[in-house]
Amino acid sequence: MQHGLSFDVAHLLAGSLVLISFMLLYQDRMLALLNVFAAQAVVLAASVAWQAHIQEAPHLYMTAAIALLFKGVAIPMALRRIVRRLGIHREIETVVGVVPTMLAGMALVALSLVVMLRVAAAANPLAREDLAFALSVVLLGLLMMVTRRNAVSQVVGFMSLENGLILAATGAKGMPLVVEISVAFSILIAFIVIGIFLSRIRERFDSVDIEALDRARGERR
Amino acid sequence: MITALVLSGIAAHLAVSVLAVILRRHAAATPVTYGLSAVVSAFLMAVALIRLLGGGGDDPVVLPLGIPWIGAQFRLDALSAFFLAVIALGGIGASLYAIGYGRHEPEPQRVLPFYPAFLAGMSLVLIADDAFSFLFAWETMSLASWALVVSQHRDPANIRAGYVYIVMASAGTMALLLGFGLLAGASGGYAFADMRAGTLTPTTAAFVLALALFGAGSKAGIVPLHAWLPLAHPAAPSHVSALMSGVMTKVAVYAFIRIIFDLAGTGAWWWATVVLVFGAATAVLGILFALMQDDLKRALAYSTIENIGLIFVGLGLALAFRGNGMSAAAALAFTAALFHVLNHSAFKSLLFLGSGAVLAATGSRMMDTLGGLIHRMPLTAFAVLVGAVAISALPPLNGFVSEWLTFQAVLLSPDLPQWDLKIIVPAAGAMLALAAALAAACFVRLYGVSFLGRPRSDAAAEAREVDRWSVGVMLGLAALCLALGILPGLVIDALAPVSEAMVAGRLPAQATTAWLSIVPVAEGRSSYNGLLVFVFIAATASLAALVIHRLASDKLRRSAAWDCGFPDPTPATQYTAASFSQPIxxxxxxxxxxxxxxxxxxxxxxxxxxxxxxxxDMVWDGLYQPVASGVSAVADRLNRFQFLTIRRYLTLVFAALVTLLLVLAIWP
Known part of the structure; x- marks a missing residue:
């Protein structure tokens, strides 16, 4: 019964992550997008903490704390400041319409489930479901990066992709803390670099639409 | 111990290479580098001969380098020792020659550092005992020789030769890499010992044969992979040409033997037909092209292709006999091929060094600007004559012995059970006979046009004999050609452990045969006595000279020669290289x-x-040009991917990921 409960809760949390990824896909306002992203980070932290509890791996609490602190609070706040300062909080941009994006997202989730069922047929069901959800989150994050034009939402897509990686990493037993911390820090560094680039792009082109970059390179789409 | 000695010799080569970099501006750099290279080569020669003649264990050495769980493994077995001796022989000759010849080098600092590294790379290939070390050494050899090919970089033709060479060398290495991958199998046993222990399915083995033939053949110059060779070998300085043609192609032969005879296990009999067909085609086409060249060094390079074909025919015969369990016949064919390896490295080095001497003396290597050099450079002319006679396979010199042995093996083909082989082997033998005849024509032309007749240019008329080092080396190699021709029994006995290891058979010991004869199969069947032939030729020639001198010299009258109606004949009325080869x-x-x-x-x-x-060159137009234009067309298409938008790049990555996942999901 204990096993059943722990399995269900883990399933619920991981499933919510996928759901929030879908929500990210159809957000068309910057600030709403950031809010949803923060929510995803909070759910991720909860999921990781639950994994720490059922795996009896205290170092995972650390990972949960990092996720909550950085991705749930610090990064969304910083991004919100950037958005405000750049004055793009009203901007809407998608390359592909919402409906095709959502359909593609569903296909991706189905694909990742099929793949995981085949590949990890021998693994225990908990780890397998976890991996399937994690892969879905990664793919949805990538899909978001592909379908958006604004640099800020690409950053969000990238961060959400990384959430999927953390979910996968914590689902697997015995992943050393060092790996998780280094992943977290590399994401942080990436965020800083991208943030700097964002302001540079803004200064130069008066916009964070990445197509401005392409125009600057003298290309047509 | 003995492998460690070889490794220390290779390290010494590399040290000389570093020394050459340090001394590069110094006047003493040339003699010091080449002198030390000769000393190190002599040391390696001694080690190789100790292993080959003295026997002893293989003595593997594992250094903690390379791939972590394999290490860098080295081993000197009988086969390696024989080839090491061949390389060291070429190394000693070319190095000593270059002490004198290197003075003509316009930019010695472009040659000196790479020369010892080239020798080191070739030696390292031979003792490598795992795929990684082998390929590493192979690439060292390729890159060092590439640097030597483009050392005279002011000539755009040399740059082009270097480009073609590096492309072919990379493709060949790629093939070898894939071949080793197949041999290692899924378990990844990249040590040669693991490969030997493994078994291959027939399909895998066929792929290994194709890849080995491509990888080693592209370095050796098997038709149709030969196109780079006549460009690259002549482009290097002459002593390096001698090494590349005389020695590096032998390293490629070694690679083929190592993979096919040693690592791939006993193959199917039809392997032999593939090797025979390629070998015979290579021999005939190589010498035909050699006959058409006006450039001395290029003709020699094409002749190398012919000899490689001959060696591969020998190896093909050995495969045919080995596949049918006829170990004595296999040993005969295999020994013939290896003997020809040794012979070719001796006389081809000699001929390239001779062409270098001509180049140094006249500044030209085009035959149609030479002529009459026998009067101006008598010693060089004599040495080159010996080399030309040897490569034309005339007794009593060494070329005859190995070709004779090959034909003895061809004559054993009626004993083969397969009808395909019964037909192909004599056909290959006929092609070899054709190639041998054409080779004689080629070298009559080469020698006659360059050294005989009257000088066709002022440079040829004022040529001077080259320095003592060069002449000494050329005469030494000429003497070696004679010695190998007179004493073939010694070589055959020395090769016995090699053929024992590779084809599980050996020729009967020749040391006990009376009067230095060699009897490869049985006394009643065939035997050859080089000493007797030599004594006979020497005696009859001396006698004829004596008789003519005694009886005819005093009848000598001097008068104006009949001038065929041309009162002032210019040297241009002589036979030219092109006119000589026109009928063929x-x-x-x-x-x-x-x-x-x-x-x-x-x-x-x-x-x-x-x-x-x-x-x-139909190979060039029919094979290389389409491949090259295909590659550049694909490259042009792919070039568009250099200029995508950021989002498109992301889409590309995304699409690739999803595709791979789909494959994973659908894969049965």
Whole structure:
């Protein structure tokens, strides 16, 4: 019964992550997008903490704390400041319409489930479901990066992709803390670099639409 | 211990290479580098001979380098020792020669550092005992020789030669890499010992054969992979040409033997047909092209292709006999091939060094600007004559012995059970006979046009004999050619452990045969005595000279020669290289793609008549050009991917990921 409960809760949390990824896909306002992203980070932290509890791996609490602190609070706040300062909080941009994006997202989730069922047929069901959800989150994050034009939402897509990686990493037993911390820090560094680039792009082109970059390179789409 | 000695010799080569970099501006750099290279080569020669003649264990050495769980493994077995001796022989000759010849080098600092590294790379290939070390050494050899090919970089032709060479060398290495991958199998046993222990399915083994033939053949110059060789070998300085042609192609032969005879296990009998067909085609086409060249060094390079073909025919025969369990016949064919390896490295080194001497003395390597050099450079002319006779396979020199042994093996083919082989082997033998005859014509032409007759240019008329080092080395190699021809029994006995290891059979010991004869199969069947032939030729020639001198010399009258109606004959009226080869060019016009155009003005027209020969290498047009244009077309298409938008790049990555996942999901 204990096993059943722990399995269900883990399933619920991981499933919510996928759901929030879908929500990210159809957000068309910057600030709403950031809010949803923060929510995803909070759910991720909860999921990781639950994994720490059922795996009896205290170092995972650390990972949960990092996720909550950085991705749930610090990064969304910083991004919100950037958005405000750049004055793009009203901007809407998608390359592909919402409906095709959502359909593609569903296909991706189905694909990742099929793949995981085949590949990890021998693994225990908990780890397998976890991996399937994690892969879905990664793919949805990538899909978001592909379908958006604004640099800020690409950053969000990238961060959400990384959430999927953390979910996968914590689902697997015995992943050393060092790996998780280094992943977290590399994401942080990436965020800083991208943030700097964002302001540079803004200064130069008066916009964070990445197509401005392409125009600057003298290309047509 | 003995492998460690070889490794220390290779390290010494590399140290000399570093020393050459340090000394590069110094006047003493040339003699010091080449002198030390010769000393190290002599040391390696001694080690190789100790292993080959003295026997002893293989003595593997594992260094903690390379791939972590394999290490860098080295081993000197009998096969390696034989090839190491061949390389060291070429190394000693070319190094000593270059002490004198290197003085003509315009930019020695472009040659000196790479020369010892080249020797080191070749030696390292031979003792490598795992795929990683082997390929590493192989690439060291390729890159060092590439640097030597482009050392005279002011000539755009050399740069082009270097480009073609590096492309072919990379493709060959790629093939070898894949071949080793197949041999290692899924378990990844990259040590040669693991490969030997493994078994291959027939399909895998066939792929290994194809890849080995491509990888080693592209380095050795098997037709149709030979196109780089006549460009690259002549482009290097002459002593390096001697090494590349005489020695590096042998390293490629070694690679083929190591993979096919040693690592791939006992193959199917039809392997032999593939090797025989390629070998025979290589021999005939190589020598046909050699006959058409006006450039001394290029003709020699094409002749190398012919000899490689001959060696591969020998190896093909050995495969045929081994596949049918006829170990004595296999040993005969295998020994013949290895003997030819040794012989070719001796006389081809000699001939390239001779062409270097001609180049140094006259500044030209085009035959049509030479002529009459026998009067100006008698010692060089004598040495090159010996080399030319040897490579034309005339007794009593060494070329004859190995070709004779090959033909002895061909004559054993009726014992083979397969009808395919019964037909192909004699056909290959016939091709070899054709190649041998054409080789004689080629070297009569080469020697006659360059050294005999009257000088065709002022440079040739004022040529001077080259320095003592060069002449000494050339005469030494000529003496070696004679010695190998007179004492073949010693070589055959030395090769016995090699053929024992590779084809599980050996020729009967020749040391006990009376009067230095060799008896490869049985006394009643065939035997050859080089000493007797030599003594006979020497005696009859001396006798004839004596008789002529005694009886005819005092009848000598001096008068004006009949001038055929041309009162002031210019040297241009002599036979030229092109006119000498014209009959053969016409006969084989379809094979070599030669077209003659005669422009004869009608009577009354004052313009001069013109004659032009156009030669098109069909391999180049039919194989290389389509491949090259295909690659560049694909590259042009792919070039567009350099200029995508950021989002498109992301989409590309995304699409690739999803595709791979789909494959994973659908894969049965």
């Amino acid at each position: 060019r016409r006969i084989f016009a379809a094979v070599i793609g030669a077209r003659e155009r005669v422009d004869m003005p009608p009577p009354g027209d004052m313009r001069p008549a013109a004659f032009a020969v156009e030669m098109r």
